[in-house]
Amino acid sequence: MDEYLCVVALARGGEGEAAFKARLSEFWTHVLRTMPDTFERVYAESSEFEPHDGALSRRYLVESPAVETLCEALDRGGLGFLTPDPDDVYSKYEAAPPEWFWIEH
Secondary structure, three states: OEEEEEEEEEOOOOOOOOHHHHHHHHHHHHHHHHHHHHHHHHOOOOOOOEOOEEEEEEEEEEEEEHHHHHHHHHHOOOOEEEEEOOOEEOHHOOOOOOEEEEEEO
């Protein structure tokens, strides 16, 4: 069974939903085009933005082997993120709609 870790992308303080959504879209387009193998390992995206310490956040379930590469890409792309806890493992069955969108590959 595949194991997934939760990667949480963070907006800048005071950044609105539209601006954060646009930056995420640009980031994921870049990952899809330049790192397709990593993109293939992203299983699901949370369906809503959530507050985190006064900023917006978005959660992603990512196959464990791709997490480090994805976090490096987030950092290079200027997106903040929470360092995933390697002991907080999810199965794909925990990414159920409507709380999660499955990412089609």
